[in-house]
Amino acid sequence: MRESLRRVPDLEHDGEPTVSTYHAFAGRLIAEHGLRLGLEPDLEVLTDARRHQLVVRMLRAVDEPLQHVSTHLPSLVADVLALDGQLSEHLVEPEQLRAFDRDVVLEMQSQPKVLKMHTEIAGTALKRTELSHLVERYRAAKADAGVMDFSDQMAWGTRLAQLPEVAAELGERFDVVLLDEYQDTSVAQRDLLAALFQGRVTAVGDPAQGIYGWRGAATGNLEGFIEQFTPAGVVRAEPFSLAVSRRCGHRIIDLAGHVAREFYAESAVVRPLEAAPGNPEGEVTLSLHATVLDEVEAVADAVVEAGRRHDPPVWNEIGVLVRTKNENAEIVQALRSRDVPVEIVGLTGLLAQPEVLDVVSVLEVLDDMTANPSMLRLLAGPRWRVGDRDLALLGRRARRLAESHHTGDDPDAGDLDAVLAADLDRATTGVDPTEVVSLAEAVADLGGGPYSAEARHRFADVAAFLARLRRSVHEPLTDLVHRVVRELQLDVELDVAGIGTDTLSLLHEAVAGYAANDPHASLGGLMAYLSAEREHADGLDVSTPSQANSVKVLTVHKAKGLEYDEVFVPFLADGVFPSRTARSRWTSVASALPTALRGDGETLADLDDFTTAGDKEYRAATLRESYLEEVRLAYVALTRAKSRLHLSGHRWGRTQKRPRDPSPFLADAAVWLAERGGEPLVWAPEVSPDETNPLVDDVAFAWPHAVVGMERRRAFAAEVRAALDSAEPVEVHASHAELAEELELVLAQAERAESTVVEVTLPSTLSATQTLSLVGDEAAFVRDLARPMPRRPSSAARFGTAFHAWVEDHFAPYAQLPLVDPSDLPGSGTDVADDVELTELQRSFEAGPFAQRAPTSIEEAFSIQLGAQRLIGRIDAVFPATLPDGTEGFEIVDWKTNRTKSADPLQLAVYRLAWAEQHGVDPARVLGSFHYVRLGETVTYDDLPGRDALERLLAGER
Ligand SMILES: Nc1ncnc2c1ncn2[C@@H]1O[C@H](COP(=O)(O)OP(=O)(O)OP(=O)(O)O)[C@@H](O)[C@H]1O
Numbered sequence: 006m007r008e009s010l011r012r013v014p015d016l017e018h019d020g021e022p023t024v025s026t027y028h029a030f031a032g033r034l035i036a037e038h039g040l041r042l043g044l045e046p047d048l049e050v051l052t053d054a055r056r057h058q059l060v061v062r063m064l065r066a067v068d069e070p071l072q073h074v075s076t077h078l079p080s081l082v083a084d085v086l087a088l089d090g091q092l093s094e095h096l097v098e099p100e101q102l103r104a105f106d107r108d109v110v111l112e113m114q115s116q117p118k119v120l121k122m123h124t125e126i127a128g129t130a131l132k133r134t135e136l137s138h139l140v141e142r143y144r145a146a147k148a149d150a151g152v153m154d155f156s157d158q159m160a161w162g163t164r165l166a167q168l169p170e171v172a173a174e175l176g177e178r179f180d181v182v183l184l185d186e187y188q189d190t191s192v193a194q195r196d197l198l199a200a201l202f203q204g205r206v207t208a209v210g211d212p213a214q215g216i217y218g219w220r221g222a223a224t225g226n227l228e229g230f231i232e233q234f235t236p237a238g239v240v241r242a243e244p245f246s247l248a249v250s251r252r253c254g255h256r257i258i259d260l261a262g263h264v265a266r267e268f269y270a271e272s273a274v275v276r277p278l279e280a281a282p283g284n285p286e287g288e289v290t291l292s293l294h295a296t297v298l299d300e301v302e303a304v305a306d307a308v309v310e311a312g313r314r315h316d317p318p319v320w321n322e323i324g325v326l327v328r329t330k331n332e333n334a335e336i337v338q339a340l341r342s343r344d345v346p347v348e349i350v351g352l353t354g355l356l357a358q359p360e361v362l363d364v365v366s367v368l369e370v371l372d373d374m375t376a377n378p379s380m381l382r383l384l385a386g387p388r389w390r391v392g393d394r395d396l397a398l399l400g401r402r403a404r405r406l407a408e409s410h411h412t413g414d415d416p417d418a419g420d421l422d423a424v425l426a427a428d429l430d431r432a433t434t435g436v437d438p439t440e441v442v443s444l445a446e447a448v449a450d451l452g453g454g455p456y457s458a459e460a461r462h463r464f465a466d467v468a469a470f471l472a473r474l475r476r477s478v479h480e481p482l483t484d485l486v487h488r489v490v491r492e493l494q495l496d497v498e499l500d501v502a503g504i505g506t507d508t509l510s511l512l513h514e515a516v517a518g519y520a521a522n523d524p525h526a527s528l529g530g531l532m533a534y535l536s537a538e539r540e541h542a543d544g545l546d547v548s549t550p551s552q553a554n555s556v557k558v559l560t561v562h563k564a565k566g567l568e569y570d571e572v573f574v575p576f577l578a579d580g581v582f583p584s585r586t587a588r589s590r591w592t593s594v595a596s597a598l599p600t601a602l603r604g605d606g607e608t609l610a611d612l613d614d615f616t617t618a619g620d621k622e623y624r625a626a627t628l629r630e631s632y633l634e635e636v637r638l639a640y641v642a643l644t645r646a647k648s649r650l651h652l653s654g655h656r657w658g659r660t661q662k663r664p665r666d667p668s669p670f671l672a673d674a675a676v677w678l679a680e681r682g683g684e685p686l687v688w689a690p691e692v693s694p695d696e697t698n699p700l701v702d703d704v705a706f707a708w709p710h711a712v713v714g715m716e717r718r719r720a721f722a723a724e725v726r727a728a729l730d731s732a733e734p735v736e737v738h739a740s741h742a743e744l745a746e747e748l749e750l751v752l753a754q755a756e757r758a759e760s761t762v763v764e765v766t767l768p769s770t771l772s773a774t775q776t777l778s779l780v781g782d783e784a785a786f787v788r789d790l791a792r793p794m795p796r797r798p799s800s801a802a803r804f805g806t807a808f809h810a811w812v813e814d815h816f817a818p819y820a821q822l823p824l825v826d827p828s829d830l831p832g833s834g835t836d837v838a839d840d841v842e843l844t845e846l847q848r849s850f851e852a853g854p855f856a857q858r859a860p861t862s863i864e865e866a867f868s869i870q871l872g873a874q875r876l877i878g879r880i881d882a883v884f885p886a887t888l889p890d891g892t893e894g895f896e897i898v899d900w901k902t903n904r905t906k907s908a909d910p911l912q913l914a915v916y917r918l919a920w921a922e923q924h925g926v927d928p929a930r931v932l933g934s935f936h937y938v939r940l941g942e943t944v945t946y947d948d949l950p951g952r953d954a955l956e957r958l959l960a961g962e963r
Pocket residue numbers: 211250251252565566567568644
């Protein structure tokens with residue numbers, strides 16, 4: 006789109022088009038205009054973990070009894086968060102919701118015959134009312150903490166957009182506005198856009214591809230677009246529709262239309278597409294396998310065949326589209342084992358890869374001591390494999406430590422009375438220790454529990470591992486990630502297992518990408534980004550597949566808008582794709598916003614009739630809505646293919662006790678194919694009732710892969726030991742000798758890294774001040790380089806700056822460049838005492854010898870190479886001067902505001918040489934002077950060292 010926009014002639018003059026996601030656009034509105042609503046421009050967006058913490062803390066502070074809501078803390082937290090999010094997305098105030106629910110309760114109570122269903126609906130409404138109060142408290146807590154979550158960002162963006170001054174400002178900024186994927190916008194997004202861009206906006210969308218209903222997309226937005234975006238009194242625009250697909254082969258688009266026929270039958274606005282005449286015929290294959298394992302193998306084989314249709318193989322025209330990210334790990338492994346290059350598109354998919362999860366878990370523990378699930382993953386994972394019993398003991402220890410933080414007790418006081426007292430205390434004070442329990446803390450402070458000896462050993466190893474990494478958390482993020490990978494020995498692990506490290510490279514890339522976009526990139530920020538991505542899958546991460554020649558594995562959601570020559574859609578089994586979960590119904594789920602209050606309520610099913618039949622109808626209608634969304638998702642998947650489409654499914658999943666039914670999409674496709682005289686490649690017979698899942702006894706865990714590797718490694722270690730034990734001299738092969746040399750180097754490097762001696766490289770460019778310190782006290786200078794310390798802002802320095810600025814202003818008429826107003830410079834914030842002093846200094850300067858002289862140049866920048874060193878700086882002033890021999894020359898002057906005549910002439914020597922060489926003047930014809938303004942004295946040097954002497958000095962020869 007950026008390319009096409011550039012080709013519009015008028016746009017050339019108006020610079021780059023702004024391209025942004027809807028969320029990022031709302032974020033920008035807040036950054037630029039948030040203050041109008043009292044919002045800080047740099048409000049932090051909460052991570053999932055912190056949202057939960059905030060709600061838990063808020064709930065703890067509630068002291069009145071809660072009568073209706075769940076008392077199960079995790080459910081209650083989830084409910085508060087869900088309701089808060091929906092209220093924001095649909096721009097409904099809690100009070101509006103309560104008014105609605107009051108009416109619902111009254112209506113239920115006044116039914117002629119109160120059925121169980123009525124009591125339930127009223128109960129849900131009461132519960133929702135109570136929840137809405139908790140939502141308000143949570144909102145207050147967010148405001149207090151100066152944070153927001155994603156739904157707030159959208160809601161506040163919308164409120165800002167509705168302010169006339171904001172609309173006016175943005176109206177001026179953008180003449181043309183294009184909205185893409187408009188069918189996936191939510192109510193808040195729609196209102197935000199409509200408030201800003203009415204009357205000069207074009208939206209593009211395909212209702213057959215509306216797949217974000219679950220995330221709050223309002224299905225009616227596209228149909229309502231013209232009405233909502235036409236200002237009063239303006240002629241309504243006409244919609245254009247697309248009749249042909251220029252992408253898909255004839256058979257492919259025909260099949261897609263057939264699979265989505267139920268959607269098209271209900272849509273008033275769109276008709277099924279046809280292939281454009283020039284498109285290829287298109288090929289479709291279908292397979293139904295007995296087990297998911299068979300399917301994975303068959304798909305991987307077919308991908309190999311597809312890639313090898315070309316010589317050399319073309320992999321990047323192949324897309325494997327899955328319904329959820331959870332399924333891609335096996336496909337990826339199967340492809341890799343066939344040496345097929347694979348790219349997992351999208352952070353979410355990447356984050357589901359086991360090796361990436363390991364790295365992210367470590368980062369999470371480094372960032373947050375209480376990231377217990379991650380810690381557990383590490384402890385129970387392939388590297389440390391701590392058993393259940395020891396983990397339970399560790400958990401108890403962590404709880405004990407957490408309690409001792411509250412009670413101040415000694416966590417090591419082992420006697421039973423103390424433990425009992427602590428338990429009682431916990432029970433009576435109602436302190437919920439879950440918030441602060443930290444397995445990471447317990448690992449570092451094991452106490453005297455009856456752990457197995459081996460577990461103690463491993464815990465100590467984990468603790469040392471984390472301690473080592475903690476020392477590096479302030480390193481640049483990419484370095485930190487490298488270090489974690491190395492410490493986990495994942496690179497070795499993956500290599501041994503023959504897997505390759507390309508997923509880790511993708512993780513590195515993702516982290517580097519994050520760090521490049523955020524100047525303040527910190528570990529905490531990275532974790533927030535990853536967690537937001539996991540939660541709002543496909544929302545923030547706008548990553549697109551690379552051009553690399555690799556097969557792309559991605560979710561259907563992620564594949565939106567993309568296309569491949571050949572597309573595989575595996576795992577078409579009922580319950581997987583389509584997924585069979587219905588959207589929550591407001592009549593039975595308190596955290597669901599009632600349909601009537603939703604901004605898109607009119608387009609959704611609702612309970613209209615409070616009878617058993619009405620309820621049944623409503624249930625069926627919501628299930629159908631969710632199903633139709635799956636149909637649209639299938640349509641998106643199928644229409645990504647240009648010339649070949651391969652659909653497959655299986656009967657037996659990994660762990661199911663009962664076989665799965667084939668997906669209706671696969672069944673539809675089979676009928677469609679049969680009608681055209683075609684046949685599936687494989688169609689596994691139906692499973693008879695007495696068969697059991699052949700995979701259940703054969704559950705292989707995707708991770709650790711390392712078992713094979715471990716065996717190889719152990720065998721190798723045994724050989725080494727045997728060789729060491731044997732008396733015979735070991736013969737070293739030439740290539741090994743080379744390897745040994747390299748190892749020596751690596752070891753030396755590692756030792757250097759461990760050592761307390763830090764090697765610093767002299768920067769290739771030095772300022773004059775640095776030069777002076779280098780020559781003056783080399784040790785101190787090097788120490789400072791190794792460990793730069795922030796400098797305390799000194800009033801003397803500020804004062805000096807202020808004075809320099811003033812002098813510069815004094816000589817302004819002689820300057821070639823427009824000068825800066827002294828009040829714009831740092832240091833203008835001097836206090837009154839400084840001001841008085843400054844005035845005195847100015848007087849003294851004006852009375853001195855230079856005030857009335859006309860300078861040749863002032864504040865001239867220079868750069869000079871002296872030996873290996875480049876020096877840079879700025880020369881206060883240069884005046885024409887009479888030299889001691891009576892001839893005319895120049896005088897370099899540096900203003901000093903100190904009270905003693907202590908300046909080092911070396912500075913003048915560098916300035917003199919630099920200036921002379923810069924202007925082609927013989928240095929011997931240039932004097933150097935310090936003018937001590939305060940003292941009214943000038944010290945002039947006519948014997949300053951020249952280039953040779955300076956180079957020797959800098960090289961350390963004294
Ligand atoms: N006028 C045209 N002539 C030839 N090819 C075209 C034309 N317009 C689009 N195409 C090709 O058709 C394919 C689909 O185009 P594009 O991605 O713009 O469609 P789309 O409507 O955004 O698709 P979707 O919403 O399904 O992702 C692309 O390969 C594009 O190059």
